[in-house]
Amino acid sequence: MTEGLHQDRAGCGLKALRSLLPVLVILALIALVPLFSPSNRFLSLAISAGINVIALYGLSVLFGQTGILSMGHAALVGVGAYAAAILARDFGVGFWAALPAAALASAAFAMIVGIPSLRVGGHHFVIMTFAFGQLLAIVLTNGGDYTGAATGLDLAGPVTLFGADMSDLTRYYLMVVAFVTTAAVASWAIINSSYGRTLRAIRENEKLAASLGINVGRHKIGAFVVSGIFAGISGVLLAYFLGHISPSQFSSFPSIYLALMVMIGGARLIEGPLAGGILVAFLPEVLNLDPVQSRIVYGVCLIAVIMLLPDGLIGGVVRALRAALSGKPKPETQQRNATPSEARR
Amino acid sequence: MSPILAINGLSKQFGGVTALAGVDLAIEEGEILGVVGPNGSGKTTLFNVVTGVHRPSGGTVLFRGQDITGLKPHAISRAGIGYTFQQAMAFAGLGVLENVRIAGEHVGTDSTANPWPTPQALLDFVGLSAVANEKAGVLPFGSLRLLGLALALATRPSLLLLDEPAAGLNDRETTALVGLVRQLPGHGISVCVIDHDMKLMQMLCRRLAVLDFGSKISDGPTEAVLADPKVLEVYLGGDL
Ligand SMILES: Nc1ncnc2c1ncn2[C@@H]1O[C@H](COP(=O)(O)OP(=O)(O)OP(=O)(O)O)[C@@H](O)[C@H]1O
Numbered sequence: 001m002t003e004g005l006h007q008d009r010a011g012c013g014l015k016a017l018r019s020l021l022p023v024l025v026i027l028a029l030i031a032l033v034p035l036f037s038p039s040n041r042f043l044s045l046a047i048s049a050g051i052n053v054i055a056l057y058g059l060s061v062l063f064g065q066t067g068i069l070s071m072g073h074a075a076l077v078g079v080g081a082y083a084a085a086i087l088a089r090d091f092g093v094g095f096w097a098a099l100p101a102a103a104l105a106s107a108a109f110a111m112i113v114g115i116p117s118l119r120v121g122g123h124h125f126v127i128m129t130f131a132f133g134q135l136l137a138i139v140l141t142n143g144g145d146y147t148g149a150a151t152g153l154d155l156a157g158p159v160t161l162f163g164a165d166m167s168d169l170t171r172y173y174l175m176v177v178a179f180v181t182t183a184a185v186a187s188w189a190i191i192n193s194s195y196g197r198t199l200r201a202i203r204e205n206e207k208l209a210a211s212l213g214i215n216v217g218r219h220k221i222g223a224f225v226v227s228g229i230f231a232g233i234s235g236v237l238l239a240y241f242l243g244h245i246s247p248s249q250f251s252s253f254p255s256i257y258l259a260l261m262v263m264i265g266g267a268r269l270i271e272g273p274l275a276g277g278i279l280v281a282f283l284p285e286v287l288n289l290d291p292v293q294s295r296i297v298y299g300v301c302l303i304a305v306i307m308l309l310p311d312g313l314i315g316g317v318v319r320a321l322r323a324a325l326s327g328k329p330k331p332e333t334q335q336r337n338a339t340p341s342e343a344r345r
Numbered sequence: 346m347s348p349i350l351a352i353n354g355l356s357k358q359f360g361g362v363t364a365l366a367g368v369d370l371a372i373e374e375g376e377i378l379g380v381v382g383p384n385g386s387g388k389t390t391l392f393n394v395v396t397g398v399h400r401p402s403g404g405t406v407l408f409r410g411q412d413i414t415g416l417k418p419h420a421i422s423r424a425g426i427g428y429t430f431q432q433a434m435a436f437a438g439l440g441v442l443e444n445v446r447i448a449g450e451h452v453g454t455d456s457t458a459n460p461w462p463t464p465q466a467l468l469d470f471v472g473l474s475a476v477a478n479e480k481a482g483v484l485p486f487g488s489l490r491l492l493g494l495a496l497a498l499a500t501r502p503s504l505l506l507l508d509e510p511a512a513g514l515n516d517r518e519t520t521a522l523v524g525l526v527r528q529l530p531g532h533g534i535s536v537c538v539i540d541h542d543m544k545l546m547q548m549l550c551r552r553l554a555v556l557d558f559g560s561k562i563s564d565g566p567t568e569a570v571l572a573d574p575k576v577l578e579v580y581l582g583g584d585l
């Protein structure tokens with residue numbers, strides 16, 4: 001019995017590890033891209049995508065695992081970015097020290113927004129986060145010299161790692177890939193921990209979760225705070241990459257884009273944020289769309305994904321592949337038939 | 346011996362509706378107590394108020410002598426009261442084993458010794474080992490009820506509240522359920538069960554309490570309660 005359980009545990013661990021492997025392989029390949037001397041434009045796009053992906057991994061914990069949607073997530077990225085810029089300007093704090101500080105600031109903001117918003121639950125949270133995003137943009141715009149008002153703030157500090165200047169585009173690219181990898185592994189670790197199970201329980205059924213001793217409210221706020229940490233780090237990388245930040249970067253549209261990316265990629269899968277971030281960054285480039293056209297395409301994509309592919313694009317592709325390989329219909333139907341249905345009253 | 350749960354003058358109003366009108370009820374250590382009553386008599390509300398799903402309008406609930414009135418559901422669970430819902434439920438999108446594992450990860454600190462130390466052992470107990478790796482959402486209804494029972498047991502309760510655990514089960518499943526519930530007192534778990542099926546209640550319970558319009562109208566040994574004129578009046582025309 002006990003032996004069987006140990007085997008089962010080991011099996012679980014192995015299965016969990018296997019789920020991480022594809023992402024690590026893809027990221028390793030992505031890290032090799034500079035060998036093919038890509039254009040600066042490509043690298044810039046890839047860096048922006050990677051910075052988004054870091055925030056998306058946090059959003060996947062919030063939305064994919066806990067089932068809570070934040071429509072103001074760019075605001076949390078903004079808190080991180082402004083924290084980095086203000087720390088550099090007023091206190092001479094550099095990139096590496098700004099990382100934990102900004103993560104803390106974004107986490108704290110998430111808690112301040114989360115405590116009142118998550119109490120009211122469900123759809124109200126979506127609206128509250130959206131309102132918070134707008135509010136932050138207004139505060140930043142009217143913050144005078146302290147926030148640089150509508151023009152925003154400059155951030156000129158260099159990023160160095162072991163004495164090497166990382167500001168060079170290729171080096172910054174590799175550093176972002178390393179951060180994305182860390183974010184992916186962190187999110188994977190959360191998903192496969194007891195904490196991840198707790199969050200999924202809340203997503204599936206809050207009432208049942210509470211009856212089993214889970215403090216639903218506290219864990220929902222916790223998940224939002226965790227997603228804030230990812231967002232804060234993403235913000236620091238963004239501020240140092242662009243060298244200039246302004247309120248409009250963190251208002252409602254960028255927030256909607258983040259939510260869209262995580263849904264298109266598939267919030268519950270470890271590949272999802274990576275796929276969503278890359279797709280949304282590169283699709284307009286590949287299809288040569290102007291901003292208005294790309295918004296329309298994303299809108300259509302989002303509706304299609306929500307209606308047809310609950311696990312996002314990657315989930316859909318995986319399911320289609322599985323179905324094609326086994327020559328059978330959807331696995332779901334298969335399972336239903338496998339269990340003899342018993343009499344109901 | 347003092348009761349494991351002492352309910353004193355418990356009342357609950359929903360707007361103008363009085364769902365509970367000052368109920369006194371004691372659940373003794375080691376017994377299986379049955380609660381019956383017509384539809385809408387307040388049985389589920391009684392459980393909901395004890396388990397913190399609803400706040401009481403008045404009265405107190407003492408669990409092992411401690412006042413637990415108005416605590417949140419998760420705190421009640423951690424204190425050692427497990428419960429299943431009238432609507433059978435599980436975490437539909439998650440695996441059966443994962444369901445039970447989750448349920449066992451938020452146990453209160455002062456819980457008693459555990460007769461089922463692993464999720465697998467609990468699945469063995471309720472007879473769901475064969476479907477351990479299925480998604481809970483694809484289980485047939487009878488299995489879903491059993492999984493609900495396993496989830497409540499995984500929290501290591503010393504008192505278990507079951508709200509119509511046999512509703513929707515066929516005869517074979519009901520018999521299996523009776524077999525399981527009867528074992529619980531032997532594992533140190535007192536039980537309070539709601540059901541409309543009097544045959545089932547006679548099999549399970551030596552004592553019954555009857556609710557009608559939010560008030561307790563009878564309480565005592567099963568046979569005596571079923572012969573009580575007040576109870577017969579309530580069930581007049583019904584099949585007792
Ligand atoms: N959440 C609620 N809001 C308003 N009224 C409620 C609520 N829950 C229960 N009631 C009312 O309280 C009364 C008692 O309901 P309750 O569900 O406790 O009955 P019950 O004895 O469990 O019935 P059944 O045998 O049908 O399950 C009913 O009149 C019901 O309409």
Ligand SMILES: [Mg+2]
Nearest residue numbers: 388389390431
């Ligand atoms: Mg009821």
